[in-house]
Amino acid sequence: MHFPSRPDHTPAVRILTLRILEPLPGNVPQAIAPDDLGPDEAARRYRAVVLTTMRQLRGLEATTIRILTDPADANEAIRFWLLPKLSDHWENNDPDFQTTGWALSFATTAPTASVRAEADILCPFLSARWIHTALIGIERGGHRVTGPSDDGGHCFNAEPTDAASPLETRALPPLPVVKTAGQWDQALKSPLGPALKKAWKEEA
Numbered sequence: 001m002h003f004p005s006r007p008d009h010t011p012a013v014r015i016l017t018l019r020i021l022e023p024l025p026g027n028v029p030q031a032i033a034p035d036d037l038g039p040d041e042a043a044r045r046y047r048a049v050v051l052t053t054m055r056q057l058r059g060l061e062a063t064t065i066r067i068l069t070d071p072a073d074a075n076e077a078i079r080f081w082l083l084p085k086l087s088d089h090w091e092n093n094d095p096d097f098q099t100t101g102w103a104l105s106f107a108t109t110a111p112t113a114s115v116r117a118e119a120d121i122l123c124p125f126l127s128a129r130w131i132h133t134a135l136i137g138i139e140r141g142g143h144r145v146t147g148p149s150d151d152g153g154h155c156f157n158a159e160p161t162d163a164a165s166p167l168e169t170r171a172l173p174p175l176p177v178v179k180t181a182g183q184w185d186q187a188l189k190s191p192l193g194p195a196l197k198k199a200w201k202e203e204a
Helices: 035-056 072-086 128-141 181-189 193-202
Strands: 014-021 063-070 091-093 096-099 102-105 115-119 144-148 154-160 169-171
Touching: 014 035, 035 072, 035 193, 063 072, 063 128, 072 096, 115 128, 128 144, 128 154, 181 193
Parallel strands: 014 063, 014 115, 063 102, 144 169
Antiparallel strands: 091 096, 096 102, 115 154, 144 154
């Protein structure tokens, strides 16, 4: 993997924050795999979901994807695992990395942006087109957007950075997440199944 230095960096108009656990056995929730398959399979499935979500976000326009790692000192380890899985060539202006289709930042402090969004990395059904449409709507309408997940939580939240008055909240249709063994099985049967299975095989 080649990380050449980048002479100049233009901040993105929008920031999408994703939180990624260091994907090691025992450090990710076991529920994503049956107990009898153990922590190694749970970590493998977690990595596969993360990769699938990131690949779904390829081509997200005018948006930097900001990666927050857990624990914070796993930043470099996650970077060296994740980036080669997405592309062999990155323009490097550490902590920012760019390649065709992705602008990523591992900065601990979010840069200036017109719209800030957060998404659940375990929701691989999010797509670049889906998020782009939501963010464009926020810029034009000045409202807040929330995206529920099918487990009763939220897989996406976004709002303009500067709002002059209280914001109207618009809810999007719920999307599936992959946090349990049952949800994993359902995702494999969905149209996203081949992409998820491919990522799982890569993580063997």
